[in-house]
Amino acid sequence: xxxxRTPAGDAFAAFAISVLRLAGHLQNAGDALAKPTGQTSARWxxxxxxxxxxxxxxxxxxxxxxxxxxxxxxxxLLEKDxxxxxxxxxxxxxxxxMALTESGKAALAAIQxxxxxxxxxxxxxxxxxxxxxxxxxxxxxxxxVEKQSVPEG
Amino acid sequence: xxxxRTPAGDAFAAFAISVLRLAGHLQNAGDALAKPTGQTSARWxxxxxxxxxxxxxxxxxxxxxxxxxxxxxxxxLLEKDxxxxxxxxxxxxxxxxMALTESGKAALAAIQxxxxxxxxxxxxxxxxxxxxxxxxxxxxxxxxVEKQSVPEG
DNA sequence: CGTTAAATGACAATATACTGTCAAAAGAAC
DNA sequence: GTTCTTTTGACAGTATATTGTCATTTAACG
Numbered sequence: 001x002x003x004x005r006t007p008a009g010d011a012f013a014a015f016a017i018s019v020l021r022l023a024g025h026l027q028n029a030g031d032a033l034a035k036p037t038g039q040t041s042a043r044w045x046x047x048x049x050x051x052x053x054x055x056x057x058x059x060x061x062x063x064x065x066x067x068x069x070x071x072x073x074x075x076x077l078l079e080k081d082x083x084x085x086x087x088x089x090x091x092x093x094x095x096x097x098m099a100l101t102e103s104g105k106a107a108l109a110a111i112q113x114x115x116x117x118x119x120x121x122x123x124x125x126x127x128x129x130x131x132x133x134x135x136x137x138x139x140x141x142x143x144x145v146e147k148q149s150v151p152e153g
Numbered sequence: 154x155x156x157x158r159t160p161a162g163d164a165f166a167a168f169a170i171s172v173l174r175l176a177g178h179l180q181n182a183g184d185a186l187a188k189p190t191g192q193t194s195a196r197w198x199x200x201x202x203x204x205x206x207x208x209x210x211x212x213x214x215x216x217x218x219x220x221x222x223x224x225x226x227x228x229x230l231l232e233k234d235x236x237x238x239x240x241x242x243x244x245x246x247x248x249x250x251m252a253l254t255e256s257g258k259a260a261l262a263a264i265q266x267x268x269x270x271x272x273x274x275x276x277x278x279x280x281x282x283x284x285x286x287x288x289x290x291x292x293x294x295x296x297x298v299e300k301q302s303v304p305e306g
Numbered sequence: 307c308g309t310t311a312a313a314t315g316a317c318a319a320t321a322t323a324c325t326g327t328c329a330a331a332a333g334a335a336c
Numbered sequence: 337g338t339t340c341t342t343t344t345g346a347c348a349g350t351a352t353a354t355t356g357t358c359a360t361t362t363a364a365c366g
Contacts, residue, residue: 004266004269005269005272005273005276006273006276006277007276007281008273008276008277008279008280008281008284009269009272009273009274009275009276009277010272010276011276011281011284011285011288012272012273012275012276012279012284013268013272013276014288015284015287015288015291016179016272018288018291018292018295019172019175019176019179019291020176020179020180021218021295022172022176022291022294022295022298023172023173023175023176023177024176024218025295025298025299026169026172026173026298027173029298029303032303033303042322056344056345057344057345058343058344058345065174065177066323067323067324067325068343068344068345069323069324069325069345069346069347070322070323070324072344072345072346073322073323091332092331092332092343092344093330093331093332094330094331094332094343094344094345095331095332095343095344095345096345113157114303115166116157116158116162118301118303119158119162119163119165119166119169120158120159120161120162120165121162121301122162122165122294122297122298122301123158123159123160123161123162123163123164123165123166124159124161124162125297125301126161126165126290126293126294126297127161128160128161128164130290130293131161131164131165131168131290132164133286133287133290134168134286134287134290134291134294135164135167135168135171137279137283137284137286137287138168138171138172138175138287138291139171140279140283141175141275141279141287142171142174142175142178144275144278144279145175145178145179145182145275146178148271148274148275148278150182150185150186150267150271195352209314209315210314210315211313211314211315219353220353220354220355221313221314221315222315222316222317222353222354222355223352223353223354225315225316226352226353244362245313245314245361245362246360246361246362247313247314247315247360247361247362248313248314248315248361248362249315
């Protein structure tokens with residue numbers, strides 16, 4: 001059976017497929033950027049969140065779109081490796097605040113330096129203007145997909 | 154430490170983040186589209202690949218960018234549910250060809266019909282022209298990321 | 307042919323992620 | 337202040353994905 005998609009629907013379907021494929025490659029690239037420091041994309045994300053501001057595990061989960069449990073698992077690994085520590089939270093007895101250690105800051109800086117080289121090269125290739133326009137559409141799609149509920153079964 | 158990114162590098166970094174976020178939402182939407190049929194995005198992908206042309210598990214893995222083991226696991230589930238069957242392969246004794254059963258074709262058609270409604274609505278909202286332009290950049294990024302090796306550790 | 311290399315499916319082990327549940331702690335309502 | 341709801345971290349169970357290994361089969365080479 002053929003699907004009865006409109007031209008715009010066809011265009012969006014092709015767009016979605018290409019976005020999913022690109023995301024896979026970006027994920028791999030992120031892991032590769034983090035790997036020399038012994039980290040992964042997920043650990044890098046948590047490090048960056050904790051560096052931006054000390055926050056609880058649950059806070060980071062919300063900020064990163066991850067489950068609390070997933071962030072907790074990553075954070076425990078980071079603590080074991082001495083990259084973060086759990087600082088007392090004056091506003092909450094149980095919800096300790098994640099904070100980067102010097103070692104954690106160094107690891108994050110090393111990853112970010114490598115990411116800068118990588119992003120600069122790709123930005124040069126693709127062109128700032130085209131990237132900005134595509135980003136605009138991607139964000140519009142993000143908001144539309146969030147709003148648009150899937151047709152009921 | 155601040156990263157020393159160029160304006161184009163900044164633009165690409167923001168682009169990458171938005172693409173990753175959109176991909177997460179698209180993945181969820183795909184699961185939601187497939188769920189009423191008792192399927193998932195991964196099972197839908199394998200069904201669609203087998204519908205496009207009878208192929209072995211390893212072929213589907215390559216086509217979908219999945220590991221053969223992952224596809225094998227999904228395919229075994231699909232066979233158990235009667236959506237596909239393993240047909241003899243005249244060119245290879247062990248590598249059976251996946252083929253959709255009538256039940257599998259019906260499930261795929263149901264998912265595709267729901268996907269069409271969803272894609273048409275989003276295509277309408279975002280506009281065919283903008284989607285096409287963004288897709289062009291996404292594909293260019295795809296090729297660039299594939300070529301661009303990550304800076305060595 | 308005969309030998310070697312590559313591909314394939316099966317299987318196991320591990321890593322990762324998500325869901326659900328629970329008790330402790332904090333906040334809200336009254 | 338007391339009660340009820342929400343949040344948070346911990347834990348278990350399950351599902352999924354990846355990696356590695358193995359025997360069998362196919363293809364490539366001479």
